[in-house]
Amino acid sequence: MRAWIEKQRYIIDFTISSLLRRKVKNFGLLALYTLIVFILASTMFFTYSIKKEASLILKDAPEIVVQKIVAGRHDLFPASYIETIKKIRGVAAVESRLWGYYYDSLVSANYTLLTPPSNGSPTHNVKSSAKTTVVESESGDQQAVDMAKPLFELNGAVLEPETLIIGNGIARLRNIGKGDYMPFLAFDGKVINLKIAGVLSSQSELVSSDLMLITEDDYRKLFGIDKGYVTDLTVAVSNPSEVAMVASKIKKRLPQARPIIRDEILRTYDSIFNWRGGMMIVIFSAAVLAFVIFAWDKASGLSAGERREIGILKAVGWETSDVIQMKFWEGAVVSLTAFFTGVILAYIHVFFTGPMVFEPALKGWSNLYPNFELTPFVNIEQLTTLFFLTVVPYTVATIVPIWKAATIDPDSAMRFTGE
Amino acid sequence: MILHPTVIANLLAAYIASGMVLYAVFYGVQILKSWDIQNGHELQLVLERKTYLISTLLSYVFGLQLLSLFLYIFTADNLTPLFVGAMCAAGTLNVGSFGYPTLVLKIVNFIVAGLWLVLNVADNQGYDYPLIKKKYLLLAFVAPFIIMETVLESAYFMSMEADVITSCCGSLFSSERVTGIGSEMASLPALTMMWIFYSVMVCTLICGIVFYFKGIGGYLYAALSLLMFVISLISIVSFISLYIYELPTHHCPFCIIMEEYHYLGYLLYILLFGAVVSGLGVGALSPFRQVESLQAMLGGFIGKLALASVILYAVFTALVTYKIVFSNLIM
Structure with a gap:
């Protein structure tokens, strides 16, 4: 067990330093990823806290x-x-x-x-x-x-x-x-x-x-x-x-x-806000899809340098499964960074700055908006849902490219470097 | 259909898992048909590479399956306010006829996917892929169930209609709607069940320890761990939940994963699932102990599985006992 943990540690170490060597390429991906998480998280935080607010108010209804x-x-x-x-x-x-x-x-x-x-x-x-x-x-x-x-x-x-x-x-x-x-x-x-x-x-x-x-x-x-x-x-x-x-x-x-x-009123409010939140997510799913394609493309378009790197790793004795593991950690590092940054930014956006972007769509239409501050309300459910909507598609989109990269023959990888 | 973000997440996970399994099965069938380790043909080389892809895919499916099992119950619990008569996940799952079948399939699929991974790990230890055909046969066997789960889950969520205010409300509450069974699930008498739980658990643990040290009774342990899994699930409904809720009438197996109970249910269920998968793994691998290329490694691996299973069951029992002893409920 200890040996296994040590091995993973070294792989993560290697992965992070290799990510940092290609800052520009990875930063673009990270920024886009964060943006996607940010948009979806903002939508969800907003609808959930409005729902919460409504149910608190209606609790004392006749x-x-x-x-x-x-x-x-x-x-x-x-x-x-x-x-x-x-x-x-x-x-x-x-x-x-x-x-x-x-x-x-x-x-x-x-x-x-x-x-x-x-x-x-x-x-x-x-x-x-x-x-x-x-x-x-x-x-x-x-x-x-x-x-x-x-x-x-x-x-x-x-x-x-x-x-x-x-x-x-x-x-x-x-x-x-x-x-x-x-x-x-x-x-x-x-x-x-x-x-x-x-x-x-x-x-x-x-x-x-x-x-x-x-x-x-x-x-x-x-x-x-x-x-x-x-x-x-x-x-x-x-x-x-x-x-x-x-x-x-x-x-x-x-x-x-x-x-x-009263229960019916609660149910109806719940449904309305669920529907609005879901609708926004369906609309944003186009953006998620675009992002997934982008991630796929990024993952499959290995630069000559990366190919050579994998080739050398395999030549010095890494197995295919080790390379896959390395790529897995790479995905995990990028995903978690983007996920948490996006969630924190969305939290600030919704609960501190007033959800400027989404308010009109999610709140309804009226000339007489109430000015109110939402009570921060985030639970595990929202975070899990968010995880499923962003990290899972990203991870899945990168599996096949990762496998393709990991099964490159060392000799062919080192021969056609072109760098 | 209820356009709830979590419902969308559930469906997305199901479709992704099905897609990955279909992809894996496609190559799995090719492997079943044309695998020949002695042959140096190009196809064989391609297939050998594909095995990496398939095992990666399936480990993701396996992880996704575990997460989505919990997400599913979580979703059901969250949709509760939308339905008349539903008080927690138990009631929501009763909306429409596909709720519970999906849940059962999710649990079964999780266990079988886990077994597949156990086989996969064992297979990778032999230099000549000794279990490859069996592995892919199992995959071909699992795939229809995972697809079926996706179909049922879609049907379940698609057919859901929230009981919202209609233009004539009077019709709603007076209608003869069959309401959910709520949280009062049918349950066996607590005290009898407690005896059964503890005695079978002791047998299971003893059998596991004997197997670990002496190497005898592998199949018995696998059978016992499956039995123990079922008994534990029944026990959760019958008496464990009572002590956790400290309420002699609340039998729901789902509420324990909620925040109010410190997410204790996740720990309990993960321990149980881990225990049954590794316990069944012992039985699944035992027939291959004589395979030449695995002889050296497999014994140790099976022992580790048995040990893991015994430890998980022991921790589960300890946790349950702790909850019972320190509960404010006295029966």
């Missing part, structure tokens, strides 16, 4: 959200239905919500308007909806409020009639702040001026960037929604194993209702 569907479209929810749902056994609490989108043509951005729950303390657990999907979310699940830290802080602002509280993204976009007035075009064409009572803290920007908190009366005045209707309901269920049953009962009693379970 168990069930109930919408009303008319002709396959989301419709306003009659407040009278609330009693029907409250009567279902297992339901701990039912809360109605009023929220919607308002398009501001001035800055071409969509705002999310929400009325904070009536019994809500200033630090109530409310989240804006992401604009990408049908996924909407929650308000006053009392349990969740107790357990979770609030998703956004009102910074001491108090919501009164004719005022509103805006998210950080809106404040930045319109360059406004506390005390300013904001005009809205109501459903009947009248202009409503609302005073800004405060700005939400920036820590929760991922969820509250485009959020506006508004009183119920103002909300109904703005959109012309009758007192008898709300946007949707949230249902809290005490026993997690009863959630599906309660949802199916809601569906049974109110055939028009569309109950959405």
Whole structure:
């Protein structure tokens, strides 16, 4: 065993010094390799940490959200239905919500308007909806409020009639702040001026960037929604194993209702980000393929010097398998250097500089981007996947050229040097 | 299909492994047909060179096979949130009918590929390639299984559909979907299984040591190590996992490779796989001890294999015993 390790050590020693003798050629390969790893790693780090972020936020969402569907479209929810749902056994609490989108043509951005729950303390657990999907979310699940830290802080602002509280993204976009007035075009064409009572803290920007908190009366005045209707309901269920049953009962009693379970929201988010990340990787696979061809070419195009080197090695007694081993270590040194450099660079890129290159493609499309810092999140799974997507193709592409190089006859290798 | 980066990595690994095996088999068949060490013909020289390529290729396939076995379980575990009723890898593998067959094939292929490498090492020690035909016959035998594994794995991943929000959610949770078996796998009674595990393990270790010193009972040891492998897998489901999770109802053999359990499963499974491959290697090589060109070397090599296998099984047992003794779970 010891002898074997010693032998490998000498081979690695030899390999590294031989790599360093051909700096320029190897540097080109290394740079390209690092770039490929960097791109794929950035994509993966970004999607995974966004996924993580989403699942952390949704952890405290209410168990069930109930919408009303008319002709396959989301419709306003009659407040009278609330009693029907409250009567279902297992339901701990039912809360109605009023929220919607308002398009501001001035800055071409969509705002999310929400009325904070009536019994809500200033630090109530409310989240804006992401604009990408049908996924909407929650308000006053009392349990969740107790357990979770609030998703956004009102910074001491108090919501009164004719005022509103805006998210950080809106404040930045319109360059406004506390005390300013904001005009809205109501459903009947009248202009409503609302005073800004405060700005939400920036820590929760991922969820509250485009959020506006508004009183119920103002909300109904703005959109012309009758007192008898709300946007949707949230249902809290005490026993997690009863959630599906309660949802199916809601569906049974109110055939028009569309109950959405929290797990489904989580699954959908997961799928969306998986899909986006996978899509990027499929696109980049063309680049990986190009790189593999490049690596193949590099490995098979031995220079006359390299041929002579192998010839001499074999003449002094190296076996074919020794040469293959040497080439294996060469590949390993190049691969590991490129892999770790690429991963470290991607880590810096995604978590410290803000993922400049990939953000638009992976985050969605909107004029009102939240500014947020991703929490670094890297696990073995990502690294293994990355390894499989980069190092494995490289290694495989070089096997046949390596074998070809290793089986050169010493005499022919030394005879046609041409150097 | 779920376009998850890890799924793509899995499929890529499977296709690469299949491609390499196909390539190797192509030359393997040529070797089977025209190998003649006495002949100085050009074809023979080419084939002799090709053997280097094939053994390099297959050692890569072997490594890839080991990595992809773990990656596969890892992927299954990571896709769990996408499926109704799945709680860990056990549930995800139950999505579609190809999950478990693929896993079984992966394990079998890993062991057979390992045996091939053992044969290869032995063969390279003789000057006249005494085992070459047998080696390539084995390769021709393994190849269809590896291809089949790739086909099944593709079918498994391609047929996956995440249970996402549909335009009418009501249909999803009320439907009569057969949910995954979750983490509560069928398992044998823990105490009985513990007796069986320890007694068979003692027999195996004794047999291995006897073989190492006296050189008798090679086939018995190979058979016992295969039996021990199966018993160990069952034991993991039956009682080892209970002590690791410290939960008398959680029998999942997959969760132990997760971060929460310090990736302990990787160590356990690697020890087991290493032990069974070297143990079976003893049996596979024993018939060739009389081959002239191998006589001098083979005895030592087989002894080393047996020793390695015994040590791996012993370490496995020690680790398991340690976990059981120091677990907070008392049964």
